[in-house]
Amino acid sequence: MRLFLAIELDRAAREQCDALVAGLRRSLGEAASALRWTPAENIHVTLHFLGEVDRTSTDRLTAALGTSIPHPAFEASTSSFGAFPPGGPPKIVWLGVGAGASEMAKVHRVLADRIQLAGFQPESREFSAHLTVARVRDRDRSSVRGLRAQLSAISRHPIAWRVDHVTLFRSDLSGAAPRYEPMTALWLA
Numbered sequence: 001m002r003l004f005l006a007i008e009l010d011r012a013a014r015e016q017c018d019a020l021v022a023g024l025r026r027s028l029g030e031a032a033s034a035l036r037w038t039p040a041e042n043i044h045v046t047l048h049f050l051g052e053v054d055r056t057s058t059d060r061l062t063a064a065l066g067t068s069i070p071h072p073a074f075e076a077s078t079s080s081f082g083a084f085p086p087g088g089p090p091k092i093v094w095l096g097v098g099a100g101a102s103e104m105a106k107v108h109r110v111l112a113d114r115i116q117l118a119g120f121q122p123e124s125r126e127f128s129a130h131l132t133v134a135r136v137r138d139r140d141r142s143s144v145r146g147l148r149a150q151l152s153a154i155s156r157h158p159i160a161w162r163v164d165h166v167t168l169f170r171s172d173l174s175g176a177a178p179r180y181e182p183m184t185a186l187w188l189a
Contacts, residue, residue, distance in 0.1 A: 001053060001058065001170045001171075002170065002172075003050040003051070003053045003061070003168060003170055003171075004048060004049045004050055004168075004169050004171065005047045005048040005050070005166055005167070005168055005169070005186075006044040006046050006047055006166065006167055007044060007047060007076075007107075007163055007166055007167075008044050008165075008167055009159075009161050010162065012161070013159050014040055014041070014043065017040060017078070017095070017131065017133075017159055018040035018043075020078075020095070020157055020159065021038075021040070021043075021095075021133050024081065024133070027150070028147075031144050031146070034136055035134035035135065035136055035137070035144075036135045036136075036137055037133065037134045038132055038133050038135075039177050042177065042178060042180055043132070043133065044167075044169075044180075045097060045129055045130065045131060046132075047104070047108045047127070047166060048108070048112065048122055048123065049123060050115070057118070057119070061115070062168065062183070063118070064114045064115070064117045065111070065114050065115075065118070065168065065186055066114070067184070067185075067186060068186060068187050068188070068189045069107055069110055069111070069166065069186050069187070069188050069189065070110070070189060071103065071106060071107055071110065071188050072188060072189075073162060073163060074100050074103040074162070074163050075160060075162055075163070076097055076099055076100025076101075076103070076104070076160070076161055076162075076163050077099040077158040077160040078095050078097060078098065078131065078157075078158050079095075079096040079097065079098035079156060079158065080152070080154070080156050081096070081133075081151040081152075082094055082148070082151055082152075083147055083148050083151060089136070089145070090144055090147050090148060091135065091136050092132055092136070093132070093133050093134040093135070093136070093151065094130040094131060094132050094133060095130065095133050096129070096130050097129035097130060097131070098158065099158075099160075100129070100163060101129040103163070104127075104129040104163070105127055107166060107188070108127045111186075163188065165185045165186060165187045166185070166188075167182045167184070167185050167186075168182070168183045168185075168186070169183060170183055
């Protein structure tokens with residue numbers, strides 16, 4: 001099964017994010033058709049992607065993760081839109097995290113230690129707190145060259161939510177859109 005650890009948006013923040021992304025789609029005009037948009041129910045901040053994990057390793061991981069994280073709950077809010085990678089044709093459209101990003105980085109580090117204890121190697125790239133809102137279709141990468149400029153011109157409308165837990169998710173990629181099933185929650189204490 002494919003696993004990842006993520007911070008979810010609460011319902012109100014998810015609804016605001018859905019409306020903000022709908023506005024983004026309209027403002028991008030023709031470029032919007034080159035993107036695969038993330039369904040609102042799938043928008044989250046990924047802390048660690050673990051990939052394919054067998055049942056035995058999943059049990060070991062769940063035990064190492066525990067049920068709490070020694071970090072107080074905190075407030076988070078979104079910042080501006082952007083794209084990955086920073087240069088060349090864009091692949092991912094994201095909504096950044098402003099307030100709460102440093103707290104998310106601390107939680108990320110705590111979880112990295114636990115993941116290593118379970119025998120996994122955390123991703124080596126630097127953590128960047130963001131919500132993936134769309135992916136550029138491979139065939140359309142060259143047609144969205146002005147996307148970064150369009151994204152930077154969009155005014156900011158921060159969305160705020162309270163972060164009080166991290167969720168271990170299992171992802172199912174067999175349908176038209178991925179489905180994410182929560183497996184366990186780790187509460188901030």
